[in-house]
Amino acid sequence: MNHWIIAPVILPALLAPVIAFVMRHDITLARAASFAGALALAFIALGLTVLAAGGETHVYRLGDWPAPFGIVLVLDRLSAILVLLTAVLALIVLTHAAASGWDRRGRHFHALFQFQLMGICGAFLTGDAFNLFVFFEVLLIASYGLMIHGGGGVRLRAGLQYVVMNLAGSTLFLFALGTLYATTGTLNIADLALRVREIPLEDAALVRVAAMLLMIVFAIKAALFPVQFWLPGTYANAPAPVAALFAVMTKVGAYAILRMHTVVFGPDVIATNGLPGTWLFPAAAITMAVGAVGVMGARRLMPMLAFSVVGSMGTLMLAVAAFTPQATTAALYYLLHSTLAGAALFLLADLVLTRRGSDRLSPQSATVQNGLYAAIFFAAAIGMAGMPPLSGFLGKLMVLDALRAPEHLVVGWSVILVGSLLTIVGLARAGSVLFWKSTATETTPPDTPQTEAQPTDAPSPATPLELAAVIAAIALMAGLAVLAGPITNFLEDTSTQLFDRDGYIEAVLATGHEG
C-alpha cells in the first residue's frame, strides 16, 4: 500500500485547523501556509498522476481492513488527473484571493479553503459510496462558509438558498444509499458493481430507483437541467475567487456520475439497462440550451458567466451521457478545459468589477487598463465559447466527434453548435458593452464630484500578481491545446481504465494482496 494516496485528504485536513486556530490573526502567515499547502498538494497530485499513469489501479485500505468491510481509497488515472486539476486550480485561485485582498474581507477564508480542498480530493479518491456522501458533506459545509464569505444581505440570502438546495440534495443522497444498501447489502463501489450485475431484470426495480436517485443527486451538483437553477444565483453572488473554485465543484458531480454510472450501473448492466444514458442525454441537451439562452439574456456580468458555466456543463454531460470510452475521453478533455475557462472568466470579472463598481452590462466610463482587461476577456471568452486557438475548440470538436451515434447525432450536434453560437454572441455583446462602448462614453460629467460617483476614488491598476492568476489559467488552456496529443492519449487510457470494470473490481476486492 502506498501511503501517498491518502495524502491529498490528510494534508488539507491537518492544515485547516492549524490555520484556523494558530494563524487566525495573522493573514500573512495564513496565506503562506495555505499557499504552501496547495503547492504541496499539487506536487503530491503530480506524483500520484505519474504513479497512476502506469495503468495499475492502486488501492489504499484504511486500517488495512479488506475491501468490502473497510473503507478504501482508490487511485486510478481518472482520480489522479482530477486531483491534479483541483490542486492547480487551488493555486490559481489562492494567488488571486491573496493578491486582490478577498481573503481578508471575512474570517477563516484559508481554513475553509483547505477544508474545501480536502472534500474535493476525498470525493475524487474514495472507493465507497457512503464515504462519497461524507466527502460531499465536507466540501459542501466548507463551500457554505466560502459562499457567504465577506457577507452582505444579497449574498447571505443567495447563500441560504444554496444551503437549502444542497441539504435537500444530501437527504436525497441518503435515501438513495439506503435503497441501494437494502437491495445489495453493500456500499463499496466495486462490491456494488459485482452485486448489481447479478440482479436479474425482474428484481431490479429498487436498484433502478436507487440509480436514478443517485443520478438526481449528482445532477444537482453538476447543475443539470431540472435542478440547475441554484447555480446562477449562487455563482453570481459568491465572491469571485470562490466562484472560480466552485468551477471544479460542478465537476465533482460529473465525476460521480462517471464513476457510479459507469462502474456500477454501466450501460451493459441488465438491471439498469442503459437507463442512466437515456435520461442523462436529454437533460444535458436542455442544460446546454438553458445555459446558452441565459448567456444571451443576462443583464449583469456575473450571472452571465454563471450561465456560461451551466452551458459548459451541458456540453460536458452530453459527452458523458453517451457512456462510451471515446465520448468519455472527449468529456474528460472538455472537463479539464471548462474548469480552467470558468475560473479564468470569474477571476477576470473580479478584476473588472472591483474597478467598475457595478456588474450591470451597461456602458460606463472606461477604467484603468481597459485595453488589457479587454484582451484577457477576449482570450477567456474564446476559451469558454470554444473558438479555435484555445482548448475549448478542440474539446468541443472531440465531443462532436464522439456523438456520431445515430441516436445522439441530430440532437447533440444541433444543441452544441447552436448553443455555442449563442454563447459566442452573448459573450461578444458583453465584451463590447463593457470595453468598447465604455471608451466611447469617455468623459464623466465634470460637474459631479468625483468622490461621490466612485466609493474607492481612482481605482488602482491591477498588481502583477492579480493578473498572473488569470493569465496562468489562460496559459494552461493554451497548454492544453498545444499538448492536446499527449493529453488525449493519457485521457484515452483513462477512459479505457474506467470502462475496464473487471479490472477495477479485481483490484479493489483482491484479498491477501500485501503491497
Place this chain on the structure above:
Amino acid sequence: MELVIASAVGIMTAGGIYLVLRLRAFPVILGLALLSYAVNVFLFASGRLAVDAPPILSKYADATYTDPLPQALVLTAIVISFGMTAVLVMIALGAFLENGHDRIDMEREDDAENGDASA
C-alpha cells in the same frame, strides 16, 4: 411494525417537502429537519427490521442479530445533519439580520439593483 415505520417515513417526508417549499426561512429549516428525521428512520429500515436483537454476532449461540452497518450509517447521518442544521440556522439568522426579513426568495433583478451597487 412495517406499516408504522413506512407511514412514519412517508408522513415525515411529505411534511418536510411541504415545509421546504415555504417562502420563509423558519419553516424551511423545520422542513429540512423533518426530512433528515425521515431519512434516518429510512436508513434504519434499510438493514431490515428486527426487534430485540443485538447488533453483534454471537459465536456461542445461534441467536438472531440485526445488521450493525445501518446503525453506523445513521449515526454518521445524524451527526452530519445536526451540524448542517446548525450552520443553516446561523446563515438564516445572518440573512435575517442583514435583510430585516426572513423571506428566502430573491428580489427581482431590477429591485435588487440598489443593494447590489453598494455590495
